[in-house]
Amino acid sequence: MADIEFTKNTNKGPRRKSRLLELRTEIPAGLYFTAGISFIGAFFLIWLLLTSFELVPPLFLPGPEAVWKEFARQISEGILVDDVAASLYRITLGWLVSTLLALPIGILMGNFKFFEGLFEPFIDLVRYMPAVAFVPLTILWTGVDDGQKILILFIGTFFQEVLMIMDNVKSVPREMIEVSSTFGLSRWEILYNVILRYAMPGIWDTFRITLGWAWTYLVVAELVAAKVGLGYRIMRAQRFLQTESIILGILVIGLLGLCTDMAFKLAYSRMFRWMDRKG
Structure with missing residues (x-):
């Protein structure tokens, strides 16, 4: 009896690769959004389980319900609104002053080696100094009013911002500058238009x-x-072991930071439509 050989047909055409693990490949917007929401949801679910089964003492990690009650209390008493308004004022002013000074200095350093040599050694020195170390000095210089808070925010952002703007300017291909010069553009026209x-x-x-x-x-x-x-509210809550107030403050700062980040991204998409962000 002849042997019968059974063969499995494995020729099913080219296998479709998953786009999820392709390097720098776009995925559907819905999937992108769902992935982010799922991770946040998983985080809060773990938090809820840890506190519901008292795997962590409430003093160290209060549950979402306790944080929500603290949120409702601070809203009803006007505490949270006042805190947000004060912090937004300090953040906005400190960042604006930093940016208005960092922008021209960074542009000069990115375009002219003289200014890079003039400013970079000092900026490189100061940017490694922790902002918290300047707290005693800023109190001596400006007192304890809002000026001191704004100065700390300025110190924490200005020096890194200057160097980042310098690098942004240096990213312009030199060929573009040379071609523009060949076409007769002046130095300042090249600076502004190119x-x-x-x-x-x-x-x-x-x-x-x-x-x-x-x-x-x-x-x-x-x-x-x-x-x-x-x-201030976070530090005050720490002194009185009000952990739910600490977590609330951290979450509010995170949400406000996320909102400002999304606003900048939205403005980016409107102002620079010609940019291909797909990488």
């Missing part, structure tokens, strides 16, 4: 990133002699 236009999307991203840094320095800025503010 260099700044090319570098502006990157500079706008630098604005967004440094504003995010300013939010992280808020607690440090409101560490001393503040009477209102989200950072």
